[in-house]
Amino acid sequence: MMLLISVITISMMRLNPLPQTIYERVENKLASLGFAISFNYIPEPSDQPLKLKASFKNSASMTSMQISGTQGFRNSRENKLRVWRMGPGGSPPEGSLSGRSLGEYCYHINTELTKKVHVLGDRYDIEVTVPFKRDANEEVMRERDLAASRICESITRYILAEAMTIDLDDNGRELPSSRLTGLETPKTGFIPLTGWAAREHVQIAYDAATSSASFTKNSKTVKLYLASSKAVVNGEEVSLGGKFIMARGNRWFVPDSELLAAIQ
Numbered sequence: 001m002m003l004l005i006s007v008i009t010i011s012m013m014r015l016n017p018l019p020q021t022i023y024e025r026v027e028n029k030l031a032s033l034g035f036a037i038s039f040n041y042i043p044e045p046s047d048q049p050l051k052l053k054a055s056f057k058n059s060a061s062m063t064s065m066q067i068s069g070t071q072g073f074r075n076s077r078e079n080k081l082r083v084w085r086m087g088p089g090g091s092p093p094e095g096s097l098s099g100r101s102l103g104e105y106c107y108h109i110n111t112e113l114t115k116k117v118h119v120l121g122d123r124y125d126i127e128v129t130v131p132f133k134r135d136a137n138e139e140v141m142r143e144r145d146l147a148a149s150r151i152c153e154s155i156t157r158y159i160l161a162e163a164m165t166i167d168l169d170d171n172g173r174e175l176p177s178s179r180l181t182g183l184e185t186p187k188t189g190f191i192p193l194t195g196w197a198a199r200e201h202v203q204i205a206y207d208a209a210t211s212s213a214s215f216t217k218n219s220k221t222v223k224l225y226l227a228s229s230k231a232v233v234n235g236e237e238v239s240l241g242g243k244f245i246m247a248r249g250n251r252w253f254v255p256d257s258e259l260l261a262a263i264q
Contacts (some may be wrong), residue, residue: 161252
């Protein structure tokens with residue numbers, strides 16, 4: 001299977017060596033969910049640090065997927081928001097398909113045969129579209145609709161969470177080469193979720209289908225979603241102080257003190 005290739009600077013490679021690129025990890029995650037790549041754009045050096053455009057297909061579920069990701073800036077993000085709001089079809093609904101926190105700005109499209117999630121941040125513009133085929137059987141259609149919604153949002157979360165960690169080392173510390181602008185949330189005070197869980201004596205259960213993780217602490221059920229700035233505590237969303245849950249492959253990063261405060 002052809003691998004998606006990321007091009008990153010030599011300095012970043014020295015400071016933050018990765019066994020796999022973000023594109024390979026995205027492809028591997030989709031492969032584990034039954035998706036095979038049908039098209040990919042090979043990034044050029046000028047596309048760094050993020051340029052992603054690819055299509056995938058799951059023959060078993062008759063589902064396809066198109067994903068794109070680019071480096072964005074505040075001005076382009078604001079311009080994009082204005083274009084959305086001025087479109088002939090009206091503005092897409094704000095928020096994620098599930099209604100849970102996702103990224104800084106999130107819009108979605110939820111039609112009978114297409115699911116789309118589009119997230120915009122200070123530097124990232126990521127879109128995932130999942131169209132699926134019609135079937136005369138209503139039960140089959142309901143199953144396809146639910147599956148498409150889940151995979152669309154889950155992969156959007158995964159890609160954005162991966163993009164966010166470009167400024168972190170493997171211990172969750174901000175790299176000296178960080179390109180944070182000052183307009184973004186500072187990436188300080190993060191630690192790996194595994195280390196946090198060990199210190200707090202909790203067992204983490206991961207759900208790849210929804211890009212979420214769950215645990216119980218202080219008699220409270222807590223659920224974390226990738227690329228979210230909120231923890232779900234006993235079913236209610238609680239702010240993490242504007243910081244996001246991030247990931248690199250299977251390594252999740254959480255804001256230490258903010259997560260503790262959310263579950264007190």
